[in-house]
Amino acid sequence: MFFPRPRGTPKHDGKTFTNPIIPPASADPWAVVHNGAYYYCESRNQNSIWIRKCERLTEIGHEAGVEVWTAPTLGANSNAIWAPELHHINGHWYIYYAADDGLNENHRMWVLESVTDDPQGAYRCKGQMDTQGWAIDGTILEHNNQLYFMWSGWPGAVNGRQNLYIAPMSNPWTLSGERTLLATPEHAWEKVDMDICEGPQILRRHGRLFVVYSASGSWTADYCLGLLEFKGGNVCDPANWKKWDAPVFKRNAKVWGVGHCSFVQSPDGLEDWILFHAKTRKKSGWNDRNVHAQRFTWTEAGEPFFGEPVPAGVKLALPTGVFAPVAAI
DSSP states (O other): OOOOOOSSOOOOOSSEEOSOSBOSSOOSOOEEEOSSSEEEEEEETTTEEEEEEESSGGGGGGOOOEEEEEOOSSSTTSEEEEEEEEEEETTEEEEEEEEESSOGGGOEEEEEEESSSOTTSOEEEEEEOOOSSOEEEEEEEEETTEEEEEEEEOSSSSSSEEEEEEEEEEETTEEOSOOEEEEOOOSGGGOSSSEEEEEEEEEEETTEEEEEEEESOTTSTTOEEEEEEEOSSOTTOGGGEEEOSSOSBOOOSSOEEEEEEEEEEOTTSOOEEEEEEEESSSSSOSTTEEEEEEEEEEOTTSOEEOOOOOOTTOOEEOOSOOOOOOOOO
16 A cells, blocks of 8 residues: 655755655664665554665655555564565565564564565565574575574573574575574673664675674664674684674764664665664654665775764765666566
């Protein structure tokens, strides 16, 4: 079902745009490029999953979107639908989302599979993933023709710390091995209000593999991004990952609570862009978050350089290029 275009979303002048591209309350941005369009996957009202489609990344907030799945009224995946991600694997679309039954301690990862090849079409539930405990923010890593699942989880059955875990997969909805601890909060910037590593996102360039993750309480002004770099070998061996000692993207005097990112390229493939959410107030809370888009670059050493978050209302150049027309099948 289509709904009217949301009000209050910023417009661009054909050359520039201003953030936020999706106004409050919006968070946990996830976008992918497919067949000449950006597809943006999100949770609304914590009980449904929607997908927007747009040829301009910076106009995604103007698109009403399509509701592709609604949570059941009761059951283990009926409540608190968080941070869905849309992935295209082996000819199907899959949506990975976190959900519980009304109790946070029962949060787990779940999978939807597309019925057709249309990202905005119907989906069927493939069930819950066996993450061996509390889990949110699941994402897919494809490495050497093998699927892996990466997520944020508790080390035990009690809230208070979130680690990053990884496990191999036998198919897009089944984990085939024990979870392995990949990273745990150890620095002060990962421990503001709670010890948290979450929201892992895969970033690749020139054969190098990075994981950008979010750290500290997502409700705080100090939410930020950290970085892991894969050094080779078995991706499930934490010894093969190097963790940076300092955040790679953090608050400044005008932008707070920056985190939970995803990555896309400009339509011509020449620019790299980060999507992230930020807070409009320093006061702790979740209801003042909105989604920003910003270009990032790479250092001569081949490492991502995100710079500083640009304040809302500052004009930025649009992503370069336009998508080539997609031939009809």
